[in-house]
Amino acid sequence: MFAPQSDRVALRFGDRSLTHASLAACAGSLARELTGLPRVAVWATPSLETCVAVVAALLAGVPAVPLNPKVGERELAHIVADSAPATVLAAPGVDLPAGLDSVPRRDVTLDGDDPGSFADPGDEAPALIVYTSGTTGSPKGVVLPRRALTSTLDAVAEAWQWTADDVLVHALPLFHVHGLILGVLGPLRRGGTLHHLGKFSTAGVVEALEGDGTMMFGVPTMYHRIAEEVGTTPALAAALGKARLLVSGSAALPVRDHERIATATGQRVVERYGMTETLMNTSVRADGDRRPGAVGVPLPGVEVRLVDDAGSVLDGAGPIGEIQVRGPNLFTEYLNRPDATAEAFAGGWFRTGDVGTRDADGYYRIVGRKATDIIKSGGYKIGAGEIENALLEHPGVREVAVTGEPDDDLGERIVAWVVAAGDAPPSSEELADHVARLLTPHKRPRVVRFVEALPRNDMGKVMKRALRT
Template sequence: MSSLFPGLTAAPSAGRTALRFGDRALTYAELAAAAGALADRIADASRVAVWATPTLETAVAVVAALEAGVAAVPLNPKSGEKELGHILADSAPSLVLAAPADELPAPLLGLARVDVDAQAGGALPDPPASGEDPALIVYTSGTTGPPKGAVIPRRAVAHTLDALADAWQWTADDVLVHGLPLFHVHGLVLGILGPLRRGGSVRHLGRFDTEGVARELTDGATMLFGVPTMYHRIAQALPETPQLAKALGRARLLVSGSAALPVHDHERITAATGQRIVERYGMTETLMNTSVRADGEPRAGTVGVPLPGVELRLVEEDGVPVASYDGETVGEIQVRGPNLFSEYLGRPDATAAAFTEDGWFRTGDMAVRDPDGYVRIVGRKATDLIKSGGYKIGAGEIENALLEHPGVREAAVTGEPDADLGERIVAWIVAEDPQSPPSARELADHVARRLAPHKRPRVVHHLTALPRNDMGKVMKRALSHD
């Protein structure tokens, strides 16, 4: 298989900036030299851990591992010692790559350490021959047990990034800005490896803030990647910061992912900037499955259509495919294609259970599909599918309806047992004015008017904040019904 990053050896790219983190940057020639030197040092390793801080060294480390044909295991610097210990025991890396100044926690101290020198010089090795060779081992969030290591082959990385180039008209002329962590698919594969595969440039903010977004988009960046929490903060900041609205209006593409972006945030940003936000849908095991296309119809609340080469279907609880796409019938998303992972490391049982007999991956996500193929996700099968009064209801559409109420800042919806209905709908609300929150009756009537009476919340809890993980996803299992 050819290199994942042709720009590293292409003469026209040599002087072009590849990576910029704050005031530190590397051209393609400098990145090739630094990655080549590190690749030579780790060439004999079977896999390496990468202490994935939002730094230039993390990007160099991952590129070096991929060029050397060594599987990289990105580690979340915020992980607790128990989780880190599990990941290290499970993946058994022989080395840990880190920036020279990084202080590593106890579980990593028994590993041989290689400090990443972003200024080193060396030659790149020949790329691995097989697209099935592991590129990354990325650990799932572990919501239903210890995290599992999803083995992502080189062909999945290449396919996803090329499919997104088609969907987003992504070229070497694009300059991406983002402030996402670098231990997961969105921040690392899309946000760092994506621009490098295109021969373009990425500017990482180190930490997300609206001032950094405005500065970089004003200074020539063309694309922004973010998660809903980031776009919510942007939407809140827009009325008081005209320079942010102007900067966003210059962007070629604004992309949101990792969770559904509420429709009201779509609308606020579009009204202030004239820009629509593109949503896409993927997960660790599949990389990217669908996206709204840059040249497609803007449709807030959807994740677009399947990417080139990706097959997608919805299935009923008994596994029978949904016969018609009517925008109403809820089914579980199943996918297959070259974007999929190879296996869960050391877990043949879990790998087998994740696939149907005919090779479709069971995502656990629930969705409806419009007649023209657009997919609208309504939640996770385990936490967001509510069976109430004989209806199958997706929590996501109720959350969007609640967020349209002017008194609601944040909303999450769950189900709880009900002797009459089977499950009743429960809303968890963060009010715009905590001293005067909207009443349960007011919110129930609001949802009933917008959706249907059977989708109204029967119970409302008021909170000061919703529990969220590092990617801004609401951790619904942490919401207590006690």
């Protein structure tokens, strides 16, 4: 799964780094201790230790469950019960929440010296279990086999002309597909380098790209902040213009931000389309037409189609339909959820729930969600149902509906429409803090609107489109 060992820097976090050879040595030592375990959790701080932990689990053939360090107590309890990790891997000195008290802790150190070989568990063996929010209920554990990781990383490498000479710069979290699989395992498979900024800032981007950085990954929230500054910050414009490739994902990048960055730098951002269950599906190629609003063509080995509401395949350019995907990039199952797994597929095709169109030359564009209950905010895909359930536990909330609305910075902001219980409604800040405590901070509502009643149809279902209008 990884490139041969070398003395080239593999990972750089601040002033700490590991070469490919030293990474293999310390990850190999840890892998010996993990071999035979059913699965492990990884407390995924932005650190060398997180990368070593994930690499060690992959070497040992043990599925790893990355945990968001900002996870709320409710989500953490569900993930621990659902995935039943045998141990949790964490950097020394990092405090873990009480929700992990029942899981034995194993500190990850960088002093191992065993780069030995390990048996290949096979392409279908589970590599990672990444939890993602659905439209209702608790997060589902997406079981990603090893072939999904390797096929996706090789496909994007071909599309982006990614080689061992590239130094990838990003500041993405390490508990989801974009930051961990593409952003960490991608450079390691190519034999190149990851330069992780720790925390996103335009100053950090300038420093990294003025140095040896050749590529940058980001989400639209990051590129929006760049777009806000790049026209008046010559150093930022020059650094971005020097990069070989700028890639945006996780949500649509507004055309206005595309154009502001292109005008200031001469560099157009490449967009791609993927999700936790499928990893990467399509991308604009490095040598292709980088047109704003388009997510490119299917990646090598991936089949993409559009279907109408009746399930009929839509041919040609123009029609809008649900995007369905088939290929080696697909997940195996939702952990412990056979019914949800079966419902997600239609004759071997994964039903993404996203709606899109296809241009005459095969470029895809994402129109939105087939359902109205997925909100893409700040690079995260968030289920409205989770937030509604959490808000309903607050004594000051009688009824609630959660929607998303456009936001220049976040892509979409979370809006809670609340029917208060009692004469003194809780404050917006109180409700936002309540959600952040139970779930995670990025799922808190950015706007709370109090209403007398929620609009409902004859069946009692809340009509969210009526709220938006």
